[in-house]
Structures are given as C-alpha cells and as structure tokens.
Amino acid sequence: MADTSPPQPAPARRAASGRYSAWRLLREGLTGQRGWTRAWAKAAPRPHYRIVIVGGGGHGLATAYYLASEHGITDVAVLERGPIGLGNVGRNTTIIRSNYFHPDNIRFYEFSLKLWEGLEQRLNFNSMVSQRGTLNLFHTEAQRDLFTRRANQMRLLGVDAEALDRAQVRRLVPLADLDNGRYPVLGGFLQPRGGTVRHDAVAWGYARAASAAGADIVEHCEVTGITQAGGRVTGVQTSRGAIGADLVCLAVAGHSSRLAALAGLTLPIETHVLQAFVSEAVKPLLDVVLTYGAGHFYVSQSDKGGLVFGGAIDGYNTYAQRGTLPMAEEVAASAMTLLPGLARLKILRQWGGVMDMTMDGSPLITLTPLTGLILNGGWCYGGFKAIPAGGFTTAHLIACGTPHPLAAHLGLTRFASGHTVDERGAGPFPYAH
C-alpha cells in the first residue's frame, strides 16, 4: 500500500502578501490597514513555460502549488478564461469526506482529507475547514447493510466510520423527522472527520501560495487551441496569444471534452449541470452535514447561518450553467420530507455548475494518447473534497511522468482494460452516477 501519511510542510516561503497572523491583524489595525497587499500577483502571460495548466479552479491552482512545493517546479502558468474561483470550486456545496466504498477511492479521498486537516497551516490561509461530521441516513434494512459494508471497508483501511441507531441520530439532528410516513429513518452512518470547507478560500489560498512560489496566474486567458508538432504538445493558442509549453495539463472541470477535442481526443465524459441552493440565514440548527438516503439531498449550515443544500444532477447533457425547475422542486420535496421544520425558510439563491460526468463516476488523473498532454478531470459532483489530493497527485504525474500510487486507478485506459471504478455499480451511463 502506498504511503498515505500527509507530506511534511515545505519550508515556509514568504508570500509577497506577507504572512497572515494574529500579530499582523493587530499591527494592521493599529496602522490604518494600509499594509495589506494583493494576495496573489496578476500575471501577464510569458511566451513559454515548462508547464501550462489550463483552468484556474481548485485542481489547477492546487496542481501549480504542489508542483512548486513538492517538486520545485515553478516555471508554471495557470491559464484561466475568467477570474479564478468562479467555476465549480466556488459553486459547490463544500462537503469534504472520505466515506467511499472502493478501497482505491477510500485511500485517495482519505489522503485528501488528511491534507485538508493541515491545509490552513500549510498555506497560511484560513479556509474554515470544519470537521463537523457527515451523517448518511438509511431508511431500509438493505440500505443499512450496504452502509455497514462500506463502513467496515473504511475501518479496515483505518478510516473513521460509526454506526448510529435512531436515538443517536435523533440526538444529533433533532430537526429531522425520523418517523415520516414514507421513508422512516432507521439509523445513520457518521464519518466524524467529514465536514465542510469555505470553498472560495480554497481557490484563494492555493492561488496565493502558488503565486508566492513563482507560478504565474493568468486570468482572462481562454485556451482556444492546442498546438502539436512531431506527435507531441508544443503549447496552446489563447485569447491572449500563443503560449509555448513543454507540457500542458487540462484542469477545466466541466469542459474537459471541449479542450480534449482541440487535441483530437474523445473522452468517456458527458457534461451535466448540478444545482445548489442557499436559504436565508437562521440561528444555528444543524451542526453536521446531513445526507438523506431515500432521495438525493444533502444539507449543511454555513457559518453565516444559511442552509446550503443540493440534490442530483438535472440529468441530461448540458453546458448551461443554470439548472432548471424540476430538479429544484425535487430537492425541495426531499428537504420537506426529512426536515419539515424548514417549510417557512426562503431560498435566497440558486445556481448551477457544469461538470464532467464520467462513464464510471470516478475521476481522471491521467496521461493521454497525446504525448505531453495530461488530464485532470472527470470530477463529477465530488471533486471539491478531492482538490488537495487531486493537485498533489496531478503534480506528481506531471513531474515524474508516472501516476502517483494513490491515483494509479484513475487512468484513462481503465475503460478499455475493464478496470472501471464504479462506486454505484450504475454502468456506463453518466446521468446515472
């Protein structure tokens, strides 16, 4: 088994923005807040980089950071077509956990969870990592058996998982209607170390650290072409001119197929939209991440007090970053079944994000048939929790040319060789994962 202990922090580098600390806050408070500088440098693209990363979301920025911190590679550009952080990294429901079923997935997501646990100290950036626990409810005996099997699998690999009976669930979430007529709650499974993270701060924290280490973060730079010569990648065409590169890494979340098509590749991916919702802010009433088992519904309460919740994908191919009413209605119906006390709450905001849904529901961190082109994508609706491990293992693949042992099961060739990693056993139907 691969070494899954979290790596030691790299020697602290002084960010151009200075170190953030209580002492700094105090000093700035006493000197009129005039000493704060930009957290990261807005770079203009240079004509050539050793590594070009396409996409300034969580995975692109984390990859740039780990290239510098783990491999000493800083001749790196992250090209983002808009401002960083406006993609899925800033659109998700912020849930982190490692309660997967496949051993390879458990190891990968557990490594990520361990990185989350030390991330704020490492990046010197407050991303409000809150390990409040994730609680999955079950409503039938078959579902209980399935969860038990998953929890046992996790515990065998040293990951925390606890079975709760109805009384324990009631103590933890007094708000839930455990006796609802249709889907009474029989119990739940808790991963105490699961929780939430302030998603925007993840993009900002990695951007600040990558920029301080020497990577260029180039915003408003859309990649429109991938140039090749002699069977390998030589760079990219962008809205800000041609940029040469020894190696190009795609980290564009819902747009992997479009970027791969620029290089003549077809991927096992469909693009789908997932919505999220936030209610008006209320006093603290929910202190775990709660997942309903008789429908697709998950909810947590943000530190501002709003309930953040979501459901399943809308269900048909789309690149429209909005989402439609039928799924909003279904999510609201699930919310009412489980938490009828929320009936009077107003929904303040709703939005959608477009995501790569793969044929087996698992991501891709992989070499491609085109030499010099690496793909980080296929994150489906679970790629936020994976950002630290995704960036770490993608940086490894870029620097070493071979997959990191923890991500070796996420290669593109798994479909042809029959080694798909299908958590749900749903088959090659992206809309079903």
Added chain:
Amino acid sequence: MLQIPCPWCGVRDETEFRYRGDASRSRPAADAGAAAFHAYVYQRANEFGWHVEWWLHFAGCRRLLKVVRHTESHEIRAVTGPQDEPPAGPP
C-alpha cells in the same frame, strides 16, 4: 423546464420523460473488435451545440424518441421516432 413536442402526444413537460443519453452511437458489428466496442460503450463526443439524444416518454405514449437539442440554449430542433433520421438543420 424543457417542453418536448412528442410526435404522438404533442408538447409535454420534461417531467413526463426520462433521458436515455446520446443517440448518435450505433452498435458495432459483433466482430468489429474491442476498440470499436470501447468507443461505442464509453466514448462520447459530448457536443457543445446540437446533440442527438434518446428520451423515453414514460408518462405518455411510452415510446422512445430521438430528440435534437442544443446543449447550451436547450432549444429543441427536431423530435422523431427511434428509427428516423432527424432532418439536417443549420450546424
């Protein structure tokens, strides 16, 4: 909310239908080889633009329909029976 004009039932809400994926793939001959089947089962063009797709009208006529829909605007250009070739339109 999509409104899908079913050739048999008329215009109906999307909630009467079930999406069944890309309809542009056809099953290779039995002896076409592993690469052809890999492409058929797993690889998708995932078009940004017009997409030919299956929708099952489960709460209506229960027929499987072929729909040509734009994956960004969601505009529907054509709906036909499963054997029909949808009319070619603007690219």
